Amino acid sequence: MTTVGEQLRQWRHRRRLSQLDLAIAADVSARHVSLVETGKSNPSADMVLRLAHQLGVPLRERNRLLLAAGFAPRYSERPLDWDGLSAAWEAVERVLRAHEPYPAVVLDRRWNIVMHNRALDPFLAEVAPELLRPPVNMVRLGLDPRGLAPRIVNLADVRTVLRTRIARQLDTAPDAELAALYEELLAPGPGDAGRSVAAEVVIPMIFRFGGRELRLFSTITTFGTPLDITLDEIAIESYYPADAESAAYFTTGFAAPDTDGRSIVA
Known part of the structure; x- marks a missing residue:
């Protein structure tokens, strides 16, 4: 499994955003985004979700990001007849x-x-x-x-x-x-x-x-x-x-x- 930082970088590239663009949107420093993407900083679950929200990551993929960062999934997937x-x-x-x-x-x-x-x-x-x-x-x-x-x-x-x-x-x-x-x-x-x-x-x-x-x-x-x-x-x-x-x-x-x-x- 790729690291959470690698996955976040892939999502950022899909959205055609620079690290500075994402940092401004998420109200964090560009340096912190860089450290997360390179694996030099372990993001909290809240930080993973904050960045994922700004990147427009679907809920299914946000769960994968959380798992890659070592956290439990936050979003459930219920059957249609639940x-x-x-x-x-x-x-x-x-x-x-x-x-x-x-x-x-x-x-x-x-x-x-x-x-x-x-x-x-x-x-x-x-x-x-x-x-x-x-x-x-x-x-x-x-x-x-x-x-x-x-x-x-x-x-x-x-x-x-x-x-x-x-x-x-x-x-x-x-x-x-x-x-x-x-x-x-x-x-x-x-x-x-x-x-x-x-x-x-x-x-x-x-x-x-x-x-x-x-x-x-x-x-x-x-x-x-x-x-x-x-x-x-x-x-x-x-x-x-x-x-x-x-x-x-x-x-x-x-x-x-x-x-x-x-x-x-x-």
């Missing part, structure tokens, strides 16, 4: 229901769908059954020819946006399984050299669905101050119509559900 998370999941379910008639999904850090609302169901109707066996991966669902890919009119743009988002995510928090998914489905090919989208935040996903084209864009919601790894690593992706015709499709064709958000996690 009673202590029930209030959080009830809040998530309310968000999913409130977003109907438009689709919304809850994703984990590897883009597996944990939960979704009923507005997503019609889009899954013609997906190959093997892609719907838990854990259902959103990236695979969208890009696999057996999934939604044949219905996405601007598939190249969508793939480019996903490539950018996941590459940024891997740069922020490396993960072997997500990296393997990236290499399988998103690694740039010969035709992708230099390809980009003009404005990622407004590029719609265009579906050919129900005899018409539906244009959707998405927003992402996360928990603001989670102290549990499970909550820290989930996000709600909510889809909105990008034009009046798409909005009319959902508002006229959606039947109000009588159940909570649907879980398709393993």
Whole structure:
């Protein structure tokens, strides 16, 4: 295992910060940061967490930093059905229901769908059954020819946006399984050299669905101050119509559900 100082230096490099930048942000001396990184000073648990906070280190990785420094982990990772998370999941379910008639999904850090609302169901109707066996991966669902890919009119743009988002995510928090998914489905090919989208935040996903084209864009919601790894690593992706015709499709064709958000996690 690498030392806590080496790990902190790696995180600092990922964030493209100098030792002075980190020291100012954490309200410590640059010399102290240097001594910690070189192993000449053993940081306290509080100092490890202070530096990790300024570096935006995910909670899972903060536990690893603490272990490397000789301390017990501070952040728990609870199963999704743990009673202590029930209030959080009830809040998530309310968000999913409130977003109907438009689709919304809850994703984990590897883009597996944990939960979704009923507005997503019609889009899954013609997906190959093997892609719907838990854990259902959103990236695979969208890009696999057996999934939604044949219905996405601007598939190249969508793939480019996903490539950018996941590459940024891997740069922020490396993960072997997500990296393997990236290499399988998103690694740039010969035709992708230099390809980009003009404005990622407004590029719609265009579906050919129900005899018409539906244009959707998405927003992402996360928990603001989670102290549990499970909550820290989930996000709600909510889809909105990008034009009046798409909005009319959902508002006229959606039947109000009588159940909570649907879980398709393993």
